[in-house]
Amino acid sequence: MNALINWIAKNTPSCKEAVKLASYSMEHRLPLTRAIQLRLHMLICDLCKRYLLQLRFLRLAMRRYSRQLEDQASAATLSVEARSRIERALHS
């Protein structure tokens, strides 16, 4: 079993490389070899496996955030100065 893990560790990307692949995979299909290498790496590396899950969580959070922004009756409003400036610009 150890021999297998050692083989995987030697033949798959480092964690630093793996996270680059993980990020890339959020936009693109990885080429087959890369995809397999990443999978194998995450088989023996819990940290990188977590990292990818966290990237996916981050994406989900951003989507929710985006919807929230449109819906919420938030506190952000144009300042009085900004309004006057804009009114002037529209009338010039």
Added chain:
Amino acid sequence: MTNTTAETARTASNPETWIDRYGDYLFRFAISRVRNGSVAEELVQDTLVAALQARERFAGKSSERSWLTGILKHKIIDHFRKMAREQPVDDVQILNAELEAFFDQDGHWRADAGMGPADWGVDASSALQQKEFFSALQQCLSKLPARIAGVFTLRELEEQDTETICKSLSLSPTNVWVMLHRARVQLRRCLEVNWFGQKAKKT
């Protein structure tokens, strides 16, 4: 604010009313993308001025608010493009410098230093139900350098594909993926420290 059929059927309403009707909404939208109050104000102004000049062309096919938002989105992209080109930097070099905090010479996580991804717990998803989480997310987003924040926003808030982002901002695909990677490294860590921090267990 819903749009009545009467509003969608007719031509653009009196521009005098735009600030009152849409000003704050457009401002909130702009701030959520550019995270800077004065830039947001400028963009809203540019949008309303452009809309004023183009109002003959508003055919009433969409709601007025969507039309104005569409113009605003273009102004936002123009802004991001300007930011992306303002300071030509070597993103790859910066990326490698930033990664040094997280990885050792062999490319392993600096887990002993607590820099490795922590366990966010099974109920990470319950964070998405909490308003405070989104405040924390907003805080973390505002910490991103403006250039990479723009790219990340277009990708994750506007959900544009990378090819579109490359064209809009005149960036190479390599630029874009490096910037996305940088943004994710930083954001993930920021959330980990500022939201999940209390629950994170040391590995």
